Amino acid sequence: MARKPLTNPRKSASQERSRATVDALVEATARILVRDGFDKASTNRIAAEAGVSIGSLYQYYPCKEALVAAVIDRHNQDIMQVVRGAFAEVAVESVESAARKLIAVAIEAHRIDPKLHRVLAEQIPRTGRLKDVEAFNREAHTLFKGYLESHRNELRVADPGLAAFVCVTSIEALAHTAVLRNSEKLSSEAAEALIDEATRLVVGYLK
Amino acid sequence: MARKPLTNPRKSASQERSRATVDALVEATARILVRDGFDKASTNRIAAEAGVSIGSLYQYYPCKEALVAAVIDRHNQDIMQVVRGAFAEVAVESVESAARKLIAVAIEAHRIDPKLHRVLAEQIPRTGRLKDVEAFNREAHTLFKGYLESHRNELRVADPGLAAFVCVTSIEALAHTAVLRNSEKLSSEAAEALIDEATRLVVGYLK
């Protein structure tokens, strides 16, 4: 006996049919963001692109930001899965090979969906979802700090927190800038050269 | 004998009076961007804030983006003036002191008007003025490359262009992130510690 049968989005979809609707909406949002940009991603347009009525959209997402946030979350999950895997793989390796692998993975992660990544990076501030991305950054930061602490004997690092900030920020910026500047792709030779340089940068700094 | 007396913005203001109007518009835009954010910066609001009618606004700026672009240009000029000065000052200094000064200046430059810088950094993609900012980056890049080439004997740098990319990108990201993350300011001790670390990072990489 629902008191407010239609107000407030229903949030959860129980049947199979509605899950498809939700997926279609998120995918349509991502597609429009990539193809037309954030400003063109109106709720009416998203609903049309998803082949769903505007009314249905508002049953599952309370506002436009919520839709973009869903896209952001999905993209972040995709990236963090790769990053977490890399840190696990690298935990007991030497600084050189660990740094090299992590840098390679950072570049790889930025290439998962570069056009979407670019739009999201540009538009995240407007969605109020900065907090989520900061949480993501904090996790990368924490993972890196963990590595530094467990390899402290091989390194000369006074403050692992600060060192992790310096390394993560630099690696992220290099990967981000390189991928976005070079028209959404890097030639494999250029990528190799960049990995070499970035590895020298952080290894030289850490020991 | 103007054929189109009122169509197409007049672009140039000849009298004293109209220069004041143009300045008031740019300053009002910056003020609103900082105080209320990009989305609230409607043309009607900017005109009101400037104490100017909406009609006058459209005599000098063809659209909202042009106004924001004017703010961006002004801010970039402010920053580049500091940066150019630093490179001139540092041209004949050792790598250590050069790197240290440039890093300090990068942080300083980000502190010129952090709130405006943040808004602009977030909203530049929407203004179509990415090209201008890329030109700005390219200049920093070129200046750094020039330093590396003229100090090649003291360094071990195979590709000055690539090395400049690595250094400029890292320094910019560290300064940017540090200034924006720490609620628009850095304690002077924290800034010193960051300068020390960043200096070690780039000096260790360059030689």
Next chain:
DNA sequence: ACATAATGCGAGCGATAGCTCACAATTGTC
């Protein structure tokens, strides 16, 4: 088969955006 809940629909509302245009006021020139 029927009742009930879950899901889907889309015309249209109010708000606000960017922007135009016919006109008023000010300034420069003689």
Next chain:
DNA sequence: GACAATTGTGAGCTATCGCTCGCATTATGT
């Protein structure tokens, strides 16, 4: 003081936005 150029004005147009709501359709349970 007269006349034209320059500059300033703001009501209001059109377009689009986010979003609502009453109702239609589909699925579930019995």
